[in-house]
Amino acid sequence: MRLDTTYTVNTPEGIALELSPAGPVVRTLAWLVDLSIRAGVSLLIIILLAFMGSLGIGLAMILIFLLEWFYPVWFELRSQGQTPGKRLLNIYVAQLDASPISPAASVVRNLLRVVDFLPFFYGFGLASCLLTKRFQRLGDLAANTVVLHKSLPVLSHREFSASPEPANVALALPEQQALILFAQRQSTLTAERQQELAILTESLVTHKTDPAAHLRNIASWLIGKHE
Incomplete structure (x- = not known):
């Protein structure tokens, strides 16, 4: 502690x-x-x-x-x-x-x-x-x-549904933290609000049919990378 x-x-x-x-x-x-x-x-x-x-x-x-x-x-x-x-x-x-x-x-x-x-x-x-x-x-x-x-929130793959997928751009630590927190809050946000927030990441979700799901995939990959 x-x-x-x-x-x-x-x-x-x-x-x-x-x-x-x-x-x-x-x-x-x-x-x-x-x-x-x-x-x-x-x-x-x-x-x-x-x-x-x-x-x-x-x-x-x-x-x-x-x-x-x-x-x-x-x-x-x-x-x-x-x-x-x-x-x-x-x-x-x-x-x-x-x-x-x-x-x-x-x-x-x-x-x-x-x-x-x-x-x-x-x-x-x-x-x-x-x-x-x-x-x-x-x-x-x-x-x-x-x-x-320099630590990321402790989070298990089981806490949200996603398929690990790396980001197509390099992410700074605050950006990684933001993505993981976004995935953590899946159950507290409406589907519409999730999509609104996901679209704000712009290049991360370009040409993605489900931007929010794609961000959760990246978050899942980040968790696996840092565990």
Whole structure:
């Protein structure tokens, strides 16, 4: 059972997504994993360039500087908000509304790590996490971002009738969650309302005679994929 608080975001389709911010402990563990990776790569760079003498050491310092500052930005923008450490701990960084993190937000939140680190070992960052209900450090507050648990609702194929079928486009985590919640609510929506909501997904249901059924098929496939 998580002790982290949750909050709800309403999608344009009228579906409520319940999001679970990641607390300081799991974020610290992810940071330690990433720190270990950066330390290992930095050591390798020094070893490989040491034979060049002072020039090699200078180049190594430049590369280590770039690694330290742009390692998280690179992974957050290319891996759906997850550095290797976050992926291992099954968390990810996103905008406050759960949309994918923007390049500007990623740069801002990571440049402000130097402030979060003060006065010693992320003192300000830890205090900010403990004082904000969504566990946001100062960089997150400035960039309007939040670190979330990457988990999908636990749901069995038996809870709705569908034949698993993959989507024809890549789906972000919030989109996957919305589809599964849509399938969960099958019994609470009229057939007409289901079709209205399904049509709003546009490209997902193009040329489908039964858009709602097709979305339930995708949701069923997603459940099987993540179980």
